[in-house]
Amino acid sequence: MRDRVRLVSRPIDTAALAAEVVAPGRGGVVTFLGLVRDHHAGRQVIRLEYSAYAPMAEGELARIVGETEARWPVAVAVEHRLGELAIGDAAVAVVAAAAHRGDAFEACRHVIEEIKRRVPIWKREYYADGTVGWVDPTAAPDQAAAPR
Amino acid sequence: MRDRVRLVSRPIDTAALAAEVVAPGRGGVVTFLGLVRDHHAGRQVIRLEYSAYAPMAEGELARIVGETEARWPVAVAVEHRLGELAIGDAAVAVVAAAAHRGDAFEACRHVIEEIKRRVPIWKREYYADGTVGWVDPTAAPDQAAAPR
Amino acid sequence: MTLAAPATVTLRVLLFARYAELLGHDTLAITLPAPATVGDVVRSVRSERGGDALPPRVLAAVNLVQASDATALADGDEVALLPPLAGG
Amino acid sequence: MTLAAPATVTLRVLLFARYAELLGHDTLAITLPAPATVGDVVRSVRSERGGDALPPRVLAAVNLVQASDATALADGDEVALLPPLAGG
Numbered sequence: 158m159r160d161r162v163r164l165v166s167r168p169i170d171t172a173a174l175a176a177e178v179v180a181p182g183r184g185g186v187v188t189f190l191g192l193v194r195d196h197h198a199g200r201q202v203i204r205l206e207y208s209a210y211a212p213m214a215e216g217e218l219a220r221i222v223g224e225t226e227a228r229w230p231v232a233v234a235v236e237h238r239l240g241e242l243a244i245g246d247a248a249v250a251v252v253a254a255a256a257h258r259g260d261a262f263e264a265c266r267h268v269i270e271e272i273k274r275r276v277p278i279w280k281r282e283y284y285a286d287g288t289v290g291w292v293d294p295t296a297a298p299d300q301a302a303a304p305r
Numbered sequence: 306m307r308d309r310v311r312l313v314s315r316p317i318d319t320a321a322l323a324a325e326v327v328a329p330g331r332g333g334v335v336t337f338l339g340l341v342r343d344h345h346a347g348r349q350v351i352r353l354e355y356s357a358y359a360p361m362a363e364g365e366l367a368r369i370v371g372e373t374e375a376r377w378p379v380a381v382a383v384e385h386r387l388g389e390l391a392i393g394d395a396a397v398a399v400v401a402a403a404a405h406r407g408d409a410f411e412a413c414r415h416v417i418e419e420i421k422r423r424v425p426i427w428k429r430e431y432y433a434d435g436t437v438g439w440v441d442p443t444a445a446p447d448q449a450a451a452p453r
Numbered sequence: 454m455t456l457a458a459p460a461t462v463t464l465r466v467l468l469f470a471r472y473a474e475l476l477g478h479d480t481l482a483i484t485l486p487a488p489a490t491v492g493d494v495v496r497s498v499r500s501e502r503g504g505d506a507l508p509p510r511v512l513a514a515v516n517l518v519q520a521s522d523a524t525a526l527a528d529g530d531e532v533a534l535l536p537p538l539a540g541g
Numbered sequence: 542m543t544l545a546a547p548a549t550v551t552l553r554v555l556l557f558a559r560y561a562e563l564l565g566h567d568t569l570a571i572t573l574p575a576p577a578t579v580g581d582v583v584r585s586v587r588s589e590r591g592g593d594a595l596p597p598r599v600l601a602a603v604n605l606v607q608a609s610d611a612t613a614l615a616d617g618d619e620v621a622l623l624p625p626l627a628g629g
Binding site for chain 2: 467470474516519538540541
Binding site for chain 4: 174190205207208209210212213214216223237249269273274275277278279280281291292293294295296
């Protein structure tokens with residue numbers, strides 16, 4: 158399990174990640190990629206940094222994947238990137254492969270929702286106006302992260 | 306539109322396809338890949354051929370993408386491969402990119418379901434026992450394609 | 454001056470996949486008395502050698518758009534008979 | 542022979558992201574009278590310089606697992622105070 162769940166500090170290679178879960182009997186492969194966006198709550202973002210409580214984040218990712226593979230007949234692989242990212246870089250990739258495409262779609266969606274809910278990772282945004290902010294998805298809408 | 310909807314006779318490059326729809330404002334990218342499986346209705350498949358009524362298939366793919374982009378705030382790209390494929394090759398790829406990941410998941414799922422329902426493409430399977438068969442998803446279960 | 458409607462329509466009929474195998478052709482030219490429908494074309498193809506193996510319901514398209522048995526045809530239309538779709 | 546429970550617990554407290562900025566540290570060693578809970582740790586951190594800016598509710602984990610304010614702590618536990626999660 159652990160080997161298919163990783164925090165990485167280099168660009169995410171989606172094709173390599175998918176290769177870890179595809180198999181002759183798994184014909185449906187659904188991938189979610191979360192890319193760094195150029196705006197947030199109306200402000201222009203020029204770059205950002207992800208940081209994590211790494212041992213807990215890895216443990217939580219592994220639990221999420223384990224729960225998902227117990228609930229759907231799928232194989233899942235996840236990478237989340239940490240450190241400094243540029244606009245357009247992939248921050249997270251989730252791949253779910255299954256014999257039936259419905260299972261792959263549902264499992265992939267479930268994993269990304271749980272990652273956002275449970276994994277201790279934080280995002281610091283650098284804005285075009287020179288200011289810096291920690292993203293707080295729970296904050297009031299006027300200062301919150303735009304939902305994604 | 307047409308330029309992001311293609312029938313191809315070469316391997317599908319998912320990363321290149323995704324590059325056609327990602328944009329700074331579209332942070333959520335969902336990809337569906339349909340791979341050639343090694344079995345079908347209990348028989349071992351060794352390779353297969355896809356053929357199409359090409360002008361109608363391209364038109365139907367473009368209509369599906371147009372309808373999807375009208376219904377969800379997404380950008381979609383699709384490639385379907387034709388000709389001879391080996392086990393594990395990607396037969397179809399659908400990429401949906403959106404500002405909100407829920408839209409990307411729903412749109413991607415919708416496109417692949419509509420492709421299976423509406424696009425005139427046929428699949429001829431070559432089995433390990435030397436026989437050959439046309440896949441008929443509407444046939445009775447004992448001779449039907451395994452659902453995917 | 455009014456031209457009389459032609460007494461027949463000639464159609465280009467395309468056969469794909471298993472249907473092309475059954476009939477031994479992937480294209481047929483079929484001339485039918487006017488007015489003709491998709492259903493008339495299917496009946497005509499059934500009467501060809503190998504056509505009796507076509508299933509009871511045959512999916513069809515006229516000029517690249519899905520059609521029903523009742524769809525009326527004009528001279529020169531392209532009628533495609535489509536086996537069960539298996540893309541994706 | 543029964544050993545008396547220790548009269549205090551010493552905890553390694555980890556601060557992340559905005560909380561580390563507010564407090565000016567990412568690690569604290571805090572000693573509290575036993576028995577102590579996560580809630581006691583949060584109150585203690587609030588009394589540190591910069592700690593008054595912590596929000597009313599603070600998410601916490603003990604030894605890598607999410608915990609509640611009532612979670613009891615043992616000597617040597619690692620208590621992490623987690624700002625609102627923003628992964629994915």
